[in-house]
Amino acid sequence: RKEVEQDPGPFNVPEGATVAFNCTYSNSASQSFFWYRQDCRKEPKLLMSVYSSGNEDGRFTAQLNRASQYISLLIRDSKLSDSATYLCVVMNSGYALNFGKGTSLLVTP
Amino acid sequence: DADVTQTPRNRITKTGKRIMLECSQTKGHDRMYWYRQDPGLGLRLIYYSFDVKDINKGEISDGYSVSRQAQAKFSLSLESAIPNQTALYFCATSDLPGGLTDNEQFFGPGTRLTVL
Numbered sequence: 001r002k003e004v005e006q007d008p009g010p011f012n013v014p015e016g017a018t019v020a021f022n023c024t025y026s027n028s029a030s031q032s033f034f035w036y037r038q039d040c041r042k043e044p045k046l047l048m049s050v051y052s053s054g055n056e057d058g059r060f061t062a063q064l065n066r067a068s069q070y071i072s073l074l075i076r077d078s079k080l081s082d083s084a085t086y087l088c089v090v091m092n093s094g095y096a097l098n099f100g101k102g103t104s105l106l107v108t109p
Numbered sequence: 110d111a112d113v114t115q116t117p118r119n120r121i122t123k124t125g126k127r128i129m130l131e132c133s134q135t136k137g138h139d140r141m142y143w144y145r146q147d148p149g150l151g152l153r154l155i156y157y158s159f160d161v162k163d164i165n166k167g168e169i170s171d172g173y174s175v176s177r178q179a180q181a182k183f184s185l186s187l188e189s190a191i192p193n194q195t196a197l198y199f200c201a202t203s204d205l206p207g208g209l210t211d212n213e214q215f216f217g218p219g220t221r222l223t224v225l
Contacts, residue, residue, distance in 0.1 A: 004151075032212050043199055043216035044152070087151070096167075097214060101151040 003027060006088050006100035014108055017078050021103045023071040023088030032091035033064055035073050037084045038102065044087055047073075078107045112136045113217035115200050121223045128187040130220050132200030140203045141183040142214065143167075143175060145196040152199065158183055190224040197221050 006023045013019045025033075033050035048055065050062040050071055061074040071088055088100035113134045122128055132141065143155040154167030156175040164175060172194060174186045187194055200217040 034212075041197075041219075043218055045216070046213045049212070091212060096154060096157075097152075099152040101149060 002101075003098045004088055004090050004100040006103050008101055008103060010104040010106055012106045012108060013078055015078055015080060017107075018074065018076050019078055019105065020075075021073045021086055021088075021105075023073075023100055025069050025071070025088075025090045025098075027090070027092050027098075028066075028069060030069075030090045030092050033062075033071050034089040034091070034097075035060075035062060035071075036087040036089050036099075038087055039084050044099075047086070075105075078105075080107050080109065083107045113200060113202055113215055115198075115217040115220050117220060118218065119221045121225065122190055123225050124189075124191055126190050126224075128190050128222065130185045130187075130198055130200075130222070132183045132185070132217055134181050134200075134202045134215075134217075136202050136204075136215060137180075138202035138204050138215075139180060140205070141177065142201040142203070143173075143183070143185045144199045144201065145169070145194075146199060146219075147196050155185065155198075187222075187224075190222075192224045195222060195224045 035047040036044040037047045038044040050064045054063045059076045063072045085102040087102045090098045142157045144152045158177045198220045201214040203214045
């Protein structure tokens, strides 16, 4: 079983829509959680860290449920520029990032 | 200028050839990493280094070796390339825990390697 599981999508949504991505992880000792964004053929870049209390950055909201080992990302008012692959990432020790396979989002006009 | 650079950006080679991929960074980070990305498999860690004298195997180190020539340079070698090493390779760096960008990894632009 892959340590970090995501629905690969693709999610096709119209501009202005709200879309949510989910992710589950298998290691209950995981320490840190992130969402990275990867544009086609480009390098991953940190979108936001995910905290136990939940956190928001503009149109993006991330939630963590440690009991269920579940992470979510909510994007409100989708923009064309949000089209990308979103990677759920879990850190188990002080360095090792475990990446999900990514969820593909396409925002259409 | 990019903080993390990789050379070459694209490489086509033949089975059995020795290949070196290079990574340089100007972020001043001690920690450096090599990943490969395959369609449908996500990113997987090959090797990582916490400082010039520290080298560690990652999830999929077989068939690869690395060299940390300096704090800023970390190279990945394929001693005898095989077709299933065809992939997109990323170098990444990170600050020490507790640093300003704690836990965030900064990736280079990637090297697309094809082994025929």
